[in-house]
Amino acid sequence: MARNLDYLNLHFNPFEPAASGVPLVDRLWVPERWKSSLQRFLDGMQRTQGAKAFAILGEYGSGKTYLLHWLEREELSKRRIRAFFFDNPGVQFYDLANALMRQLGREEFAKALWEFLDPRLADFQPALFRNSFQEWLRTVKKYRRKEDAIRELSRKIHEKEIADDEEIRYKLARLIVETYERPYFQYKDFVAGQRGALVPEKEEAPYFAAILRALRLTGGAESVAFLIDEFEEVSLQKRLTKRQTYEYMATMKRLINLTEREQFWIFVAMTPQAAEITEKLEPALWERFISHGEHRFQIPPLNKEEAKQLVIHRLDAARLEQGASQRLEQSAPRNPLFPFPEDLVESLREDIYSSPRRLVKVCSLAIARAASEEVSVPFTAKYLEEVQETLYPRPAEKDSPS
Ligand SMILES: Nc1ncnc2c1ncn2[C@@H]1O[C@H](COP(=O)(O)OP(=O)(O)OP(=O)(O)O)[C@@H](O)[C@H]1O
Ligand SMILES: [Mg+2]
Incomplete structure (x- = not known):
């Protein structure tokens, strides 16, 4: 002992x-020099359009993971930004979406959306289904009102400005209604070409944008942020095949596009060497990501x-x-x-x-x-x-x- x-x-x-x-403590402290660059970025970005992306660079053990957690706990919540933490996701956009859904849980996501949308079906006795999400789903199934329920949810999804596109609204609505049959959310349901796939090819980004909006609105947040740690793992060229490199770049591009269009922010942490490799792979994309060097902070010793x-x-x-x-x-x-x-x-x-x-x-x-x-x-x-x-x-x- x-x-x-x-x-x-x-x-x-x-x-x-x-x-x-x-560490296991309730408040995280960081040096002023680390703070000020991130706070400047956050202050400026809440007002402007353009890519809301930021790269944190640092050597081994310099505090990258710590700084991302500080952002999540201390800075983003204060600004009503709902943060999600990702530790070394894969290279594909799908990997990121998959990690997000695993983190949330399908039922949790669907239930929050249901509560937010508050769907009402004609000639349903309120007492029959107003009690709980589960009960509502069971009732819909029992009385074979699935299509009605999907229509009503889809209408509400439009009304609440989560998605315009009819196809995407339908998918989201179906996702809610089918929660009971398939309690676990799997992104593979969304990949094109599979049986029962929910989203047509090349539509992951608009669908993902709708999910981001749902996360923001159901959480009563101003915006959503992804904190992606160990991005170096995916950008170390020597381990990437040509195809993976292509996918890594496509993921970066989609993420940047999303930050431009949505109330969505991304913070990535990587080693300076990984940043250099990314820059070499596609200089224009990297420049866009870090806004010509303005959205980049290298943790000093x-x-x-x-x-x-x-x-x-x-x-x-x-x-x-x-x-x-x-x-x-x-x-x-x-x-x-x-x-x-x-x-x-x-x-x-x-x-x-x-x-x-x-x-x-x-x-x-x-x-x-x-x-x-x-x-x-x-x-x-x-x-x-x-x-x-x-x-x-x-x-x-x-x-x-x-
Ligand atoms: N500002 C800080 N205040 C207190 N402890 C800190 C601070 N910054 C970093 N640390 C501590 O230093 C250690 C290393 O930090 P961290 O794990 O964040 O480094 P890293 O850059 O992510 O390392 P790696 O390259 O291995 O991923 C951790 O124990 C962390 O809690
Ligand atoms: Mg780390």
């Missing part, structure tokens, strides 16, 4: 050993002050309740970095403190060790050096005598 962390004035280790993604703030914010989330920390403070003047020394950052190598992943890992191990063996606090420079070298041994000097 882990030792009590009271003597560190912590009730858990706020640095996760894997140092990937977001942390400076000393940012590294210090990162550690302070992490520690704050794990502090013991007021009383205990005050008792501790009486014996020692307040050091917000405690149990780390005030000159923590100065004690670490630059390649460690400037990388969020390395910094978090070093802090994590320092605290984990202090939980299992008695360590003097605040931690000494020697102790920190040991931890740092254990995790990230200093590379041997190239010209050192062998």
Whole structure:
């Protein structure tokens, strides 16, 4: 069992050993330099037309995933933008749509749409079907009113401005009415050429646009955003066949087009190398995506002050309740970095403190060790050096005598 962390004035280790993604805390902090570029983009975009796409670039462990989650939790909800997170989707547009539907669940989607559309069928006794979605579906089936129900839903879909096109309205309506028979949403239902396919070829984008509108309106949101992480996985050319490259570019194009026409935003995170590859594949498309460099942010290495703030914010989330920390403070003047020394950052190598992943890992191990063996606090420079070298041994000097 882990030792009590009271003597560190912590009730858990706020640095996760894997140092990937977001920690379990209720508020996420990010440096001002990261924030301002994204906030400028969001401020400007809510007023203008044009592609609402943004690329976040960063090296391994620089905080790309963390930044996307910060956007989702802190910034987009404040602006009433409904966000969906995608982790390494495939290259095809279909993959993205499929991931979206898996995330939502067909029943959840259909039910929300049904509630929003509030369909009324003539000579149906309200009590028969007004109770629940499930009951409505059962009643429609029992009295063989499927076509009536589809017609009414389709009319409402038009009235509520989700879709104009008759064909698309019909598909959406059918999707709702058939929820009971097929409870799970599968995008393969939408792919052309299959038996029972709902959407004709080349119509995925308008159909997808209708789904986006439905998501926005049912959620009472101003717009919808996709946060796509690990886009590099799909753009690493060496792994893509010619066909996949073509599909990747077609997906990008469709996404950009959608952001221009709909209340729809996309944020992608990738390594700078992946961005370069994408740019080489189709320079004009990439330029359009990042609006000639304006909608692009490369996460810079942390400076000393940012590294210090990162550690302070992490520690704050794990502090013991007021009383205990005050008792501790009486014996020692307040050091917000405690149990780390005030000159923590100065004690670490630059390649460690400037990388969020390395910094978090070093802090994590320092605290984990202090939980299992008695360590003097605040931690000494020697102790920190040991931890740092254990995790990230200093590379041997190239010209050192062998
Ligand atoms: N602003 C921040 N405040 C606190 N912790 C952060 C911050 N930014 C990143 N981290 C932490 O740093 C670690 C690495 O971040 P993250 O996983 O987001 O990097 P990444 O760029 O997505 O890495 P990869 O290239 O492997 O996907 C995670 O533990 C994350 O919680
Ligand atoms: Mg990541």
